[in-house]
Structure formats: structure tokens, C-alpha cells
Amino acid sequence: MDKKLEPLFTPWKIATCQIKNRIVLTSMGGTDLFGWMERNHFDKAGADFILEVAKNNAGLVLPGCQPIYNPMFGQWLYSNKKMYQDLAKWMPEFHKTGAKLFVQLTAGFGRSFTISPMMEKLYTNKFLRVLSKPVMDLDKITASASEAPNRWSDKVPSRALTVEEIREYITAFGKTAKLLKEAGVDGVEIHAVHEGYLLDQFTLKYVNKRTDEYGGSFAGRYRFAVEIVQEIKRQCGLDFPVSLRYSVISKTRGFRQGALPGEDYDEVGRDFEESKKAAKYLQEAGYDMLNCDNGTYDAWYWAHPPIYMPENCNLSDVAALRKYVDIPVVCAGRMDPRVAAEAIEKGDIDGAGFARQFLADPRWVTKMMHGQEADIRPCILCHNGCFNMCHYKGVPNDQELSDSLHLARCAVNAETMQKDKHYIKPTKHPKKIIIIGGGIGGMEAARVLKKRGHEPVIYEKSGELGGTFIAASAESYKGKLRDLLAWYRRQMKLLEIEVHLNTEITDVRQFGKSDIIIATGAVPRRLMMIPGNELMIEACDFLRGAEVGEKVAVVGGGLTGCEIAYELALKGKKPVIVEMKDDLISQKGVCLANSSYLREWFELYRVPVYLETTLKEVWEDCIVCTDKEGKEFTIECDSVISSAGYIPNPLVKENDRESNMDYVGDCKAVGNLRSVIWRAYEVAMRL
Incomplete structure (x- = not known):
């Protein structure tokens, strides 16, 4: 010690x-x-x-x-x-x-x-x-x-x-x-x-x-x-x-x-x-x-x-x-x-x-x-998992x-206070199981499968494990998330799980009748109908290092958009948040302790927030928006970051799914880290 x-x-x-x-x-x-x-x-x-x-x-x-x-x-x-x-x-x-x-x-x-x-x-x-x-x-x-x-x-x-x-x-x-x-x-x-x-x-x-x-x-x-x-x-x-x-x-x-x-x-x-x-x-x-x-x-x-x-x-x-x-x-x-x-x-x-x-x-x-x-x-x-009592304009506690x-569960540990349904049960029939995608969902599934006695094999198209969690953990204040990513990567080594990086799988038929877990994540929702959308920087691209100017319009005031705006402000930039809803972070699963901090921080440090506002056009030096009454106005900016959410991106669509396939993570339904880890655990226990 x-x-x-x-x-x-x-x-x-x-x-x-x-x-x-x-x-x-x-x-x-x-x-x-x-x-x-x-x-x-x-x-x-x-x-x-x-x-x-x-x-x-x-x-x-x-x-x-x-x-x-x-x-x-x-x-x-x-x-x-x-x-x-x-x-x-x-x-x-x-x-x-x-x-x-x-x-x-x-x-x-x-x-x-x-x-x-x-x-x-x-x-x-x-x-x-x-x-x-x-x-x-x-x-x-x-x-x-x-x-x-x-x-x-x-x-x-x-x-x-x-x-x-x-x-x-x-x-x-x-x-x-x-x-x-x-x-x-x-x-x-x-x-x-x-x-x-x-x-x-x-x-x-x-x-x-x-x-x-x-x-x-x-x-x-x-x-x-x-x-x-x-x-x-x-x-x-x-x-x-x-x-x-x-x-x-x-x-x-x-x-x-x-x-x-x-x-x-x-x-x-x-x-x-x-x-x-x-x-x-x-x-x-x-x-x-x-x-x-x-x-x-x-x-x-x-x-x-x-x-x-x-x-x-x-x-x-x-x-x-x-x-x-x-x-x-x-x-x-x-x-x-x-x-x-x-x-x-x-x-x-x-x-x-x-x-x-x-x-x-x-x-x-x-x-x-x-x-x-x-x-x-x-x-x-x-x-x-432990305390997701959330609150935003127009609702009391918006919690399932x-x-x-059932408080005191844990997003990163599916077993906590749930050992009646989440526990490692050794398999009687060990087998090789293919996992396509090496994000958190893929790694959690592999970890549980290996502990049960199976032989998981991860195929990841990029050169590193982590998927979108690499971007999600990139902000300066998210050291604890980077610690979790390091923990998962360490587990893969300690458990000697076979991992193939830089290997994109486009056809699952090559694996024959092997059990397959698809963990290919989600893709950003692109605002293709907005004129000038090609000028926007997608949220994950920014988090992975894309350069932005001094004054940055963040389109989307959910948790991701607000955290990006917070990071921009911490770096001395001048963010502006544009959100269609009547409040920031109006989504389930985000604890009021977390969301109220960000709302009050933006208020204290006078970060401009435009609620009930719709993006209409993007130009080189500004964005054009309309307010809730339909009135058009412009916001000057040097860069625009799109944080409009994500869409599931399964390698194999639901209609083409075979009986030997299952999904984990955002490729099934976009959620949060808890939904990714818990589902990965449950799928790995079923096989």
C-alpha cells in the first residue's frame, strides 16, 4: 500500500x-x-x-x-x-x-x-x-x-x-x-x-x-x-x-x-x-x-x-x-x-x-x-443508476x-444491488462468440462471457477499443470517464480476450453459425435539411479534436451539447446554445444534481442560451434561427457544432437478424452508459 x-x-x-x-x-x-x-x-x-x-x-x-x-x-x-x-x-x-x-x-x-x-x-x-x-x-x-x-x-x-x-x-x-x-x-x-x-x-x-x-x-x-x-x-x-x-x-x-x-x-x-x-x-x-x-x-x-x-x-x-x-x-x-x-x-x-x-x-x-x-x-x-431523479421545466421528478x-444501483456495475438477476453463472457449454464492435458494450459483453467460461472474440474497425466513449470521455473534466475506459481496456488484457483491431466486418456470414453480438453503436443525426449543414462540425468530431473558432454556436441543448458548451467555456471560448425545447437537458435519466449545475453555471457565467429556437440556416459567419413565434434572427459565430443526437447503426438490421445474433449498446436503442452496460451484461448471461 x-x-x-x-x-x-x-x-x-x-x-x-x-x-x-x-x-x-x-x-x-x-x-x-x-x-x-x-x-x-x-x-x-x-x-x-x-x-x-x-x-x-x-x-x-x-x-x-x-x-x-x-x-x-x-x-x-x-x-x-x-x-x-x-x-x-x-x-x-x-x-x-x-x-x-x-x-x-x-x-x-x-x-x-x-x-x-x-x-x-x-x-x-x-x-x-x-x-x-x-x-x-x-x-x-x-x-x-x-x-x-x-x-x-x-x-x-x-x-x-x-x-x-x-x-x-x-x-x-x-x-x-x-x-x-x-x-x-x-x-x-x-x-x-x-x-x-x-x-x-x-x-x-x-x-x-x-x-x-x-x-x-x-x-x-x-x-x-x-x-x-x-x-x-x-x-x-x-x-x-x-x-x-x-x-x-x-x-x-x-x-x-x-x-x-x-x-x-x-x-x-x-x-x-x-x-x-x-x-x-x-x-x-x-x-x-x-x-x-x-x-x-x-x-x-x-x-x-x-x-x-x-x-x-x-x-x-x-x-x-x-x-x-x-x-x-x-x-x-x-x-x-x-x-x-x-x-x-x-x-x-x-x-x-x-x-x-x-x-x-x-x-x-x-x-x-x-x-x-x-x-x-x-x-x-x-x-x-444510483440517483437519476431528474427535473426540467414542466415536469416534476421525471424518473421511471x-x-x-430501486435506488443505489450502478450504471457501471450491473451487479450492484441486483445480484438476484445479475450474477456470473458459469456456462456448461463453452463456445466461441463473435463480438462486432469494441466499444463499452462490446467490451462488457466480452468481459462477462469470458468470466462465464466462453471464448469471446472482438472485431473493432478502428485502431483502438472504446468506440464513441473515447469522444464522450474527451472533455478536460472527464478524467473519471477516461479511468473507466482504461479499466475496460485493462480487463480485456487481464482476461486475455482475443481482440482484432483495424478489422471492419461487413458480412457476418463469414462466421457461419457462431453466436454473434452486434455492438456497432450509433451514428450522428445529421441535419441534412438545413441549408449550409456541411459547414457544421459534428459533436464527436469536435470531441476528437476538430478545431473551432472563438465564438461557437452549439446546436442542441441536451446533455451532450451542454457539456460541450461547458468545455468550450472552460477553454476560454464563447459558446452559444440553441435548443428547440423549452429547457436545457430536458431528458430522462440525468440527475437534477447534474443538470442544475450546468443550467446555473450557464446563467452565472452569462452563456447565451436560446430556448424554443429552431435552426434555419448555417453561414460562414453566423446561423439563422427562428424563435417560438416564428421570428427570424441571426447569431454571429465562427463555428457551429451539431449535437442533434444519434441514430442506432446495427450492422445487421432487425428484419435480417438471425437467431444466433443479438444487439448491445446504442446499435439497438440509443441510451446512456447504464443502458449499454446493463444490456451487455444481460445478453452475455443469456448465451
Whole structure:
């Protein structure tokens, strides 16, 4: 192991609880021990994931947050005694790993609860609202400190919780913590004065307008969180550890308005001066650790950093806070292990929080300890599998129901939290399988086939493996994507998979009756009907190095177009975005944490954005467009980049497909990296 990493593997204490190392798995919805958005029960899939992480050298493990009052079916978490009995039977197996387990408990989401179109219908129709109340009481589960707008929907506002309801929650925290202690759990974490969840909404002045004992003064705003820890200590004893998930600074300009790194703004939430006071106050109330980052749901990219956010984005604020408390402090948010180790050695923080990297590779800590870092499958911070709650103009949370119910999956690892259907099953009939196309889909299929015992052979027409992912990972800030590409290429070598580069296949009949996987990707959608289209540079050509001028019009405001515009601006160019829809990145599967960063970044840095605008003509020095009313206007530019999407390009069309052929990746249907990898895995398992 690299000596620079050694501080990560030193012991420490939270209250009386000794932790073997400084690596903390921070909670992610979906990795729950008692189920997620379903009737509470001991969840075997969640337990298996937690156990795998513990076996692979995490020191402190926090499963996904458990609402003290279940949004589905309205159960209090303490009501199902059997699941605590099941947990008690499992805890000895967990403790064999040497790790410690804190269960994270939350009062709920309040105005941050993610509203779907279905929920809007349930709420706005009085009859359906009454009918659905036993299953999903939106009036209760969206209630906040005061009346407030929901983060996702204007149709489901939040009312204020009553004092009686608040006290019912406090009692429930105590009862639940006691049951967890009796089951052998090492501690609990309260979620949260953090991320703009319900407890945080009580602390934040822009949300909490109460005039009773749970509002108004500083002590009133923090009273809910204080009385929770006091009740837990009363029920469980002063030596039972209670951590608090804590946002140091809200980084929020207002409702649905975040503050970007480096932005000069007026903080409406918790600024650092209040945070110093609050941290000390919460320590004195009885909290034994602060598990820290920044942000709210209004500034979601701080708590769930996309690839555009700086690495270690919360570290400086957390380290500054550490000086004002005497309890351990953990920092999370795009943490680099070596930077974390240095911060621990200096005493700036006590532990380092990691989350999504465990989804991409639950064994990453073990691999790092053994000097096998090249074998770690990297998280690319896409949120496509783990947290793809998306939002754009005109819709609430535009997410598939299956994704809403199954968080904490991983775009780059099809097995994560899905081992009931995604697992390597050795074949009883090994055979040679032809793969045409060496992009990510082709390589994933080859990897799984080889692990099963087959003999995959890749034919790639270009001189390198990677396909369109080479262009997709080309922007300066996409180092994690390039790491994933390097990981796949390394797997091909380690598994000794036969690869033929510079070999274009035009006729599959040469392979006879062999099984064939077609992974030939997609081709750009060309705007052939636009006069002057020949002057445009296709997005992938730009990403592969095509030169552009100073002022660049990017036609297409989806994710690819916006990322290109962002890259152009980072390089000092002057991008202009032209988009036919009424919002940027109005597409499923792109997490709001990712999309809101880009939208707000373009606003802050005054990147011109023309929505509901149609390209009409392209000239050498300008483009001609029409607005939503049909009015024609020109935009001066030196270059034009076309980002109009892609069209499947299968070598063999569906009508000509034989029984021995299957498709993976974009040649079947254009999607994202998750759809490519998961389908490749599933096709490879069927053969």
C-alpha cells in the first residue's frame, strides 16, 4: 500500500466506539437494511451489500437512511419488531468483519420529497387524495417547518408540521434507537441538519417562518434536532453513539437556486458563522460526531457532486469547522483518498466519507490496500443508476417508477444491488462468440462471457477499443470517464480476450453459425435539411479534436451539447446554445444534481442560451434561427457544432437478424452508459 494512504488506516473513536480505520461508507438511499419505499422488513439485498463493504475493509458502515415514518403505508419504523430480531441474528456475522455499523435515521424529506407526475395527480384530485392516503399520505410526508414550495413541483406545496407531530417524531426516534441498540447496532446517525431535509428545513431561516418554540430564535430553529438526540440518549444511555449528518454551509441563494463554487452570493440558509455556533451547540446537546458536507436540495450538486464539481469540494469548509468542535468530524463529497489521508494526518478531519465508489466497486478499499488501484472500477459521478431523479421545466421528478423504487444501483456495475438477476453463472457449454464492435458494450459483453467460461472474440474497425466513449470521455473534466475506459481496456488484457483491431466486418456470414453480438453503436443525426449543414462540425468530431473558432454556436441543448458548451467555456471560448425545447437537458435519466449545475453555471457565467429556437440556416459567419413565434434572427459565430443526437447503426438490421445474433449498446436503442452496460451484461448471461 502507498505510504501516503496509511493515515486512512489508523484507529479512532466515536464516543466509546472504537473504529478500526478512517474510511466511512456514507448512507445512500437504496442500501437500506429495512427496505426503501416499501413495507419495512429486514432487507437481504441491502444487508448483503453492507456486508460486502464491511468485508472489504470499510471501518464505519452506514446503510441507507431509514425514514422514522415510512412514506409508503405510513408505518413507524419501530412498529415491526420482527425485523429487529432478524437484524440481531445478522449482526454477529457483520461484526466478524471488524467494522462498526451505525444506522441512519431520518425525520423525512419535507419540501424535498421527490414528487412524480403520479403523485401530483393523487394530490390535486381530492377523491384520489383521500383514497390514496393509507398508502401515501402526501400531506403528511411533504410537511415542513412552515408552508413552503416543494423542490420538484408547484402542485404539491408543504404545510407546517404541528407541535404534536414534531413530538411524535421525537418519541419515535428514541424508540427506534433503543430497538437498534438492543439488536447489537453500534450507534445511530441522525439525518439530518443536512441537505435541506426536514430537520434541516427547521434550522434554515428561508424555510422556517414559525413563531412557536420550534422557530424564530437560533435555539428554536435547532430545537427539533436537539430534542431528538436528548431523547435517544435518555432511551439508550449517554454512552450510545449518536452521529449527525450535517451540512456546514447551505450554499443556497433561494428556493430552487443553488450557489456554485466560487460564486459571490447572499446565503439564505446556514452560513459559516452560524455553522460554527450550531456545531458547538449540537455537540453540547449530545451528538458524538458530525458527518459533514455542504448544500441543500436547492443546491444539490454540493451533497451529490457531479463530475463538473471540483474534487474534495467540501473539504475546506469541513476542515474549517473542525476547529470549533471537540467531537470527530467526517468529510464527504468527491473525496480523493490521498487528499483525505493528508487531511486526517494534519488533524483537519477525523474520517473520510465515500459513497458511490462503493456502488461501482464494493472491493475498492481492499484493492487500494493491496496496491491494485488500476483494478478498481471507477465511479464516473453520472448518477444514472444510483440517483437519476431528474427535473426540467414542466415536469416534476421525471424518473421511471422502477428507478424510484430501486435506488443505489450502478450504471457501471450491473451487479450492484441486483445480484438476484445479475450474477456470473458459469456456462456448461463453452463456445466461441463473435463480438462486432469494441466499444463499452462490446467490451462488457466480452468481459462477462469470458468470466462465464466462453471464448469471446472482438472485431473493432478502428485502431483502438472504446468506440464513441473515447469522444464522450474527451472533455478536460472527464478524467473519471477516461479511468473507466482504461479499466475496460485493462480487463480485456487481464482476461486475455482475443481482440482484432483495424478489422471492419461487413458480412457476418463469414462466421457461419457462431453466436454473434452486434455492438456497432450509433451514428450522428445529421441535419441534412438545413441549408449550409456541411459547414457544421459534428459533436464527436469536435470531441476528437476538430478545431473551432472563438465564438461557437452549439446546436442542441441536451446533455451532450451542454457539456460541450461547458468545455468550450472552460477553454476560454464563447459558446452559444440553441435548443428547440423549452429547457436545457430536458431528458430522462440525468440527475437534477447534474443538470442544475450546468443550467446555473450557464446563467452565472452569462452563456447565451436560446430556448424554443429552431435552426434555419448555417453561414460562414453566423446561423439563422427562428424563435417560438416564428421570428427570424441571426447569431454571429465562427463555428457551429451539431449535437442533434444519434441514430442506432446495427450492422445487421432487425428484419435480417438471425437467431444466433443479438444487439448491445446504442446499435439497438440509443441510451446512456447504464443502458449499454446493463444490456451487455444481460445478453452475455443469456448465451
